[in-house]
Amino acid sequence: MSTSTLRTALVTGAGSGIGRACATALLKEGWQVVFVGRRAQALKEAIAAAGADGARGIALPCDVSDEHAVAALFENVRERCGRLDLLFNNAGVSLPNTLPDEYSAAAWRQAVDINLNGAFFCLSGAFRLMRAQQPGGGRIINNGSISAHAPRPGSMAYTATKHAITGLTRAAALDGRPFDIAVGQIDIGNVASDMTEKMARGVPQADGSVRPEARMDMQAVVDTFMAMARLPLSANVLFMTVMATRMPFVGRG
Known part of the structure; x- marks a missing residue:
């Protein structure tokens, strides 16, 4: 596809952090970008901060854990945008440091x-949109x-789900x-954000x-x-792995 052609991307978790930064970069490169997240106001603020108009920056609140809400989201994208060229499956949650026997069923x-x-x-x-659209195809x-490759202490729920994402990626590819x-x-390993402030202060190590x-x-x-x-x-x-050069990842454990 030519860079002059309006391409459509959808970014989940786009109201803050990595999702917001990547969605903003796509906007600045000329993409039409659907900002998805739980908080409508955060999505609108992210689009406004990027200087985008309502045609190229679209805020669509959605709880990605709700299968019916997600189905409605993609139908909305099909109707409003006509196609989808890129999905950044970014939304996620981490839990406080927890030992295996201390997780509640609700937290898990x-x-x-x-x-x-x-x-x-x-x-x-x-996948459904990309298979049906003409021309077909797209990137996820x-x-x-x-x-997904080396856990932190007390991170069983997060680690297990990220291992599963690796399987999801291989199978979908x-x-x-x-x-x-x-x-x-x-x-991604140790990007500077509000969520990783604790890393600068000190976090538990494998030893x-x-x-x-x-x-x-x-x-x-x-x-x-x-x-x-x-x-x-x-x-x-x-x-692709991108990480802080001096973080303890290689050799962790």
Whole structure:
């Protein structure tokens, strides 16, 4: 597709953090972007801060853990935008440091419902649109985590769901081949944001100590994401890891 052609992207968790930063970058590169999240006001503020008009920046509140709400979301996108070229499956939740026997069933289900079920519902909705539209195809980028490969202490629910995202990515990449649907995953480690302020102060390590960890600027994540988003559908980055150089990941444990 030519960069002069209006392409449509949908970003979940677009009201803050990584989702907002990546959705904003897409807008600035000329995409039409559907900002999705739980809080309508946060979505509208993100679009306004990006300087986008209502035609190219669209705020659609949705709870991704609700399969019916997600189905309605993608139907709305089909009616308003006509097609979908990119899904950034970014919405997720992390839980406080918790030992396996201390998780409540409700907390466990919350992590699974948002991080895994929500990602599947959105991937399924995007897949359906991308298969049916003309010309067919599109790109899906799942937000995994370095926890998909090495857990932190007390992170069983988050780690299990992110391992599952890796399986979701591999299976969807295979199933998408006949339809020109490229599915990949970005695994992010220690980006500077409000959610990671505690890392600068000190977080539990595998050896039982509590130590501060290095963080990277959000722009590094945006640049990596955009490199994946710009690829032609004939090419795919199946897995990409971007992380703070000095964070304890390689050799963690």
